[in-house]
Amino acid sequence: MKIKILALVIILSSSFAFAQTKLADKFFENYGYVKAIELYEKAVEKGKGDAHVLTRLGDAYYNNSNSEKAVYWYGKALSEYKNIEAEYIYKYIQSLRSIGNYEEADVWFKKLSEAQQGDSRLKGYNPDEIDLFDKLTSKNNDVVVTIKNLDFNSENSDFGSFVHNNTLYFASSRSDDNKVYNWNKEPFLDIFQIDVKDGEDGTQSYGSPIQINAEDINTNYHEASIAITNDGKTMYFTRDNTSKRNRLKYDKDGTTHLQIYKATLVGEQWSKVEALPFNDDYFSTGHPTLSRDNKTLYFVSDRDGGIGQTDIYSVSINDDGTYGPPENLGDDINTEGREMFPFISKDNTFYFSSDGYLNLGLLDIFKSNILKDESTTEPVNIGAPFNSGYDDFAYFIDTDTQNGYFSSNRPEGKGSDDIYSYSITECNQQVTGVVREDRTDIILSDVKVQLIDETGKIIDEVVTKEDGVYVFDIECDKPYTVLAAKPDYKDTKETITTTNENEKINTLDLTLIPLIRDNQIVINPIFFDFDKSDIRTDAEYELENIVDVLRKHPEMMIKIESHTDSRGRDKYNMKLSDRRAKSTRDYIISRGVDANRIKSAEGFGETKLLNGCSNGVKCSEEEHQLNRRSYFFIVNR
Structure with a gap:
């Protein structure tokens, strides 16, 4: 009889624990994490600590930003059960990093990498370094990109921005010379400069474009695409292959190729122009850009031995002013198509344009971590609005201000190629409302209002005052749940999905039903x-x-x-x-x-x-x- 009674007690206890788990699930699904935790932990006490309960406890604490407790319950689930879903390993890693346990996080990161190959979250994964621009390139709508076609663009081609000491350098075919380039029936390109002034509101204003050292730098043929050393004393630029008499030089097929030249600043004038030694009469070399330490020059060439139509190469710049042999960047960057217009930002991100990768059409702008100590160097398309169905190229960014320039021949421009400025700012909205009693419409104070993201995580919390108002800052283009609770009232929740309209204020009033x-x-x-x-x-x-x-x-x-x-x-x-x-x-x-x-x-x-x-x-x-x-x-x- 004692055995039967004991068995009955065990059955009843198990049944009660199971019922508590179902009830806890109900609260969890409605973001009632505190109540869910209480019930789940009771179930564990009753012997119902299976993988579902343990991971739910981890999730409840994780969503409530209690990383220490989340680490405990996720760790318990992972230690007691095999085949725990990768999602929980990922959150366990996040929680470990949150409490500073990087060593253990790295152990689990390796396990996740082995078990979850191809998981996009593993690419460059580092939750401690969230870059605004990385968000943009991952197609998030957390930012607003403001693009402007600049007023100084002409009806002809303008492209290739480079900023040094508040001066913007670019190439333009706006010359008054009657001589035109047969390719596009526009005048040949010259290098221009224009003063840039930064306004207090973060915007820029521009002076009038003027040619730089027209006699020494600009010729009767093409000049474009410059790079200037950090000290401002040396400039590299692209020019048609010309003789000392300023005449075009041709190969045996009658083709003139591009070459890179170097100029030195003497006083306030660019002079001592000389061609670089790795140029050749039988292939093109152009589009120079410098590494951050100015010890490496990157350029574009269609020389023999390349991977595609045009490849990006590098040469070392030696202390004595000589150059190392050109080295192809390889298939980490180059494709069978065209790679052009390299640029290296202050944070050592490598940007370039290509038509050899999946793109929106013609040349698109890409970025790569090839110059960084990163786990991935695979180029990433930076997406719209920088890229379009047309040629988009010559990207420049000041990572300190998140402002920059790019060039495009998209049809809404003024000329065949135009320069566009852009600024990147966070896209933010607000959700606000008043909490009232359902039957009487009385404004309620002391109501706890929580903002919950699409994963169920509580990301903000406020308590209403006498006016019953709550306000949350929220991101664009995301779903949220707003949950309101007050003793002696039923909890209420409403959902909202934000648009991509910056600074929009969303109104969401809440009503609580008195118990x-x-x-x-x-x-x-x-x-x-x-x-x-x-x-x-x-x-x-x-x-x-x-x-x-x-x-x-x-x-x-x-x-x-x-x-x-x-x-x-x-x-x-x-x-x-x-x-x-x-x-x-x-x-x-x-x-x-x-x-x-x-x-x-x-x-x-x-x-x-x-x-x-x-x-x-x-x-x-x-x-x-x-x-x-x-x-x-x-x-x-």
Whole structure:
């Protein structure tokens, strides 16, 4: 007999733990993490600590930004169970890093890499270094990119921006020379400069474009694409292959190729122009750019031995002014197509244009970490609005200000190629509203309002004051849930999805339904299955409101009334409703409420129907269910 009793206790305990888990799941799914944690941890105490419960506990703490607890429960799940989903390993790594345990995080990062090859989150993964521009290139709408076609663009070609000491250098075919280039029937390109002034509001204003050293730098043929050393004393630029007499030089097929030249600043004038030694009459060399330390020159060439039509190369610049041999950057960057217009930003990101990768059309701008000590160097398309279905190239960015320039021949421009300025700012919106009581429209203070992201994580929290107003700063183009809670009121939640309109203010008013009305605690109906007195999970979820009120008011006493529908015999329904009332009472007591605070739990059968569904009347299941209900009357206040 003792064995049977023990077995029954074990079964009942297991059944209770299972029911608590289902109820905890209900709260978890509705962002009730504190209540879910309480119930999950009770289930663990009862021996229901399976992988589902442990990872849910980890998630509940993780979403509530309690990293230490999240680490404990995720770690427990990973140590006790195999085949835990990679999602939880990922969150475990995040939590470990959050508490500064980088060594353990790296161990699990390696395990995740081995188990989850191809997971996009593993590419350059470092939660401690979130770069605004990286967000943009990963197609996030967390930023606003403001693009402007510059006023100084001409009807001809203007491209190739480079900024040094508040001077913008670019190439333009706006020359008054009558001599034109046969390719596009525009004048040959010259190098121009224009003063740039930074306004207090972060915008730029520009002076008038002028040719730089027209006599020494600009010739009757093409000059473009410059790079200037950090000290401002040396300039590299592209020019048509010309003789000392300023005449074009051709190869055996009658083609003139591009070459890179170097000029030295003497006083305020560029002079001492000389061709670089790795130029050649039989292939082109151009589009120079410098490494951050000025010890390496990168350029574009179609020389023999390359991978594609044009490749990007590098040469070392020696201390004595000589150059090392040109080295192809290889297939980390180059393709069988065209790679052009390299540029290296202050943060050592390598930008270039290409038509050899998946793109929006023609030349697109890409970035790579090839010059950084990163785990990936794979080029990334930086996407719209920088790239379009046309040629987009000659990218320049000042990473200190997140302002820069690029060139494009997109049709909305002024000429064949135009220079566009851009600025990158965070895209932010607000959600705000007033919290009121549902029935009276009274403004409510002391309401805890939480902002929850699409993963279920609580990311912000405020408490309303006398005006009932809450305000959250939110990101663009994302879904959010706003959850409001106040003692003696039912929690309420509303969802909102933001647009990509910067600085938009979203209005979302909230209403809370009071639990105490006159002499009752009013909750949603406690429904029972037909002919059953078991407490359903949805009923438990509602009964937690009763538990909360009684915990809030420790002197309060209640009585419970339960009712049935008219189906079945009257006497049977009276007994059934009584069992339901006592099941309801027992659940409340099981949640820690003193039994003496429930003065009575009584069934009234079908004696107090809410509709006309009495004996013999044909009604729907929904109409009958309306009569299967419970009331909670306050005996004292």
